Amino acid sequence: MDIRFLGVHNCESKETKCISLLIDDTLAIDAGGLTSSLTFEAQHKLKALLLTHHHYDHIKDIPALAMNLFLSGGTITIYSTAPVFEAVSSYLLDGKLYPKFMETPPAKPTVSFTIIEPHQVVLIDGYKVLAIPVEHATPTVGYQITSPEGKSLFYTGDTGPGLDECWQYLSPQLLITEVTAPNKYEDFARESGHLTPSLLGQELAKFREIKGYLPQTVLVHMNPRVEKEIAAELSAVAASLGSEITLAYEGMQISL
Ligand SMILES: [Zn+2]
Ligand SMILES: [Zn+2]
Numbered sequence: 001m002d003i004r005f006l007g008v009h010n011c012e013s014k015e016t017k018c019i020s021l022l023i024d025d026t027l028a029i030d031a032g033g034l035t036s037s038l039t040f041e042a043q044h045k046l047k048a049l050l051l052t053h054h055h056y057d058h059i060k061d062i063p064a065l066a067m068n069l070f071l072s073g074g075t076i077t078i079y080s081t082a083p084v085f086e087a088v089s090s091y092l093l094d095g096k097l098y099p100k101f102m103e104t105p106p107a108k109p110t111v112s113f114t115i116i117e118p119h120q121v122v123l124i125d126g127y128k129v130l131a132i133p134v135e136h137a138t139p140t141v142g143y144q145i146t147s148p149e150g151k152s153l154f155y156t157g158d159t160g161p162g163l164d165e166c167w168q169y170l171s172p173q174l175l176i177t178e179v180t181a182p183n184k185y186e187d188f189a190r191e192s193g194h195l196t197p198s199l200l201g202q203e204l205a206k207f208r209e210i211k212g213y214l215p216q217t218v219l220v221h222m223n224p225r226v227e228k229e230i231a232a233e234l235s236a237v238a239a240s241l242g243s244e245i246t247l248a249y250e251g252m253q254i255s256l
Contacts (some may be wrong), residue, residue: 001147001176001256007033008220008248010057016224017250018057022154023145025115029155031061033250035068039140042143046075048052051080052157053140054087058228062092062111066101070110079124081131083139089113119169132166134159136193142177144170151256158221160193165208173256174205176248178221182229194221197233204241217245218254 002024007017026047028034035043043065052058062078069076079087093102093111098111100109116122118131118141131141134156143157149229154172156163158180178192180190189196195203206216222230231247238245 001145001149001151001153003147003153003254004174005218005220005248005250005252005254006037007252008190008222008252009224010221011224012057012194013224018060018219020061021220023127024147027127027145029145030058030144030157031065032057032059034061035064037250038062040064040068040072041152043068044072046076049076049078050129050143051078051084051088051123052142052155053136053138054080055158056068059092062088063098063101066093066110067098069179069256070099070101075108075110075112077112077114079116079122081118081139081141082115085113108220109254130169132169134166135162136160138190142166142195144172147256153256154215158194160190160195161199161203163203164206164210167210168175171211172215175215175217176220179219179230179234179247180221181223182226183233197230197237200234200245201237201241204237204243204245208241213229214241214243216254217243218248218252220243222247 003175005021006020007014007213017054019030021029028049061134090123118133119126121130128146130144134140134142136158144154146152153174154170154175183196
């Protein structure tokens with residue numbers, strides 16, 4: 001399984017992109033940095049887009065992707081939970097700002113949605129996909145993706161602390177989770193459902209307690225303005241856990 005980190009930040013600029021991950025060139029997760037990272041051909045190859053939640057930094061490229069696919073006769077299936085479908089279909093694909101891609105073209109609409117239920121495995125293009133709720137300001141799920149060869153990752157999406165229950169359902173080889181702000185913003189992180197290095201350390205310690213191991217851990221969703229501070233604090237967390245923790249960057253690739 002080949003994982004490409006297309007966008008790994010919570011704010012977009014010339015140097016940073018919002019969240020998008022790509023698995024084996026066919027399965028995308030979140031659409032914060034999708035169209036600006038992929039050629040038209042690569043966009044056409046996408047089979048599915050999984051959404052963790054409906055915050056703008058995770059969905060903003062959906063209309064642009066839909067237009068590109070529409071113009072090349074392509075289609076995409078978006079997978080999400082019901083609340084995310086409600087928000088995206090009501091505010092982003094409702095036809096007010098851009099064409100109604102869920103009905104256009106009528107014979108073969110560009111965008112179709114499949115609603116998934118948390119805790120139920122669905123098969124998407126040969127991958128087993130399991131959605132597990134996490135702790136965030138809006139309904140959010142993380143995804144465990146298991147390849148046909150049995151390799152697996154779990155991406156939490158945006159989450160705050162309190163993942164004990166979530167960990168019980170998972171056994172990934174690779175954990176992709178978030179760290180948005182440095183330790184001094186812990187109150188903000190708790191209120192808005194995000195992690196700091198210190199909060200992440202506590203969640204990882206609980207993971208190890210429950211599962212008996214720690215997977216390779218890669219972090220996304222950093223606020224670019226305080227990324228150096230986050231990196232320094234993460235080194236201390238990694239040292240105290242005796243574990244490897246990596247900050248992702250745009251263009252990073254991991255093969256499992
Ligand atoms: Zn969010
Ligand atoms: Zn976000």
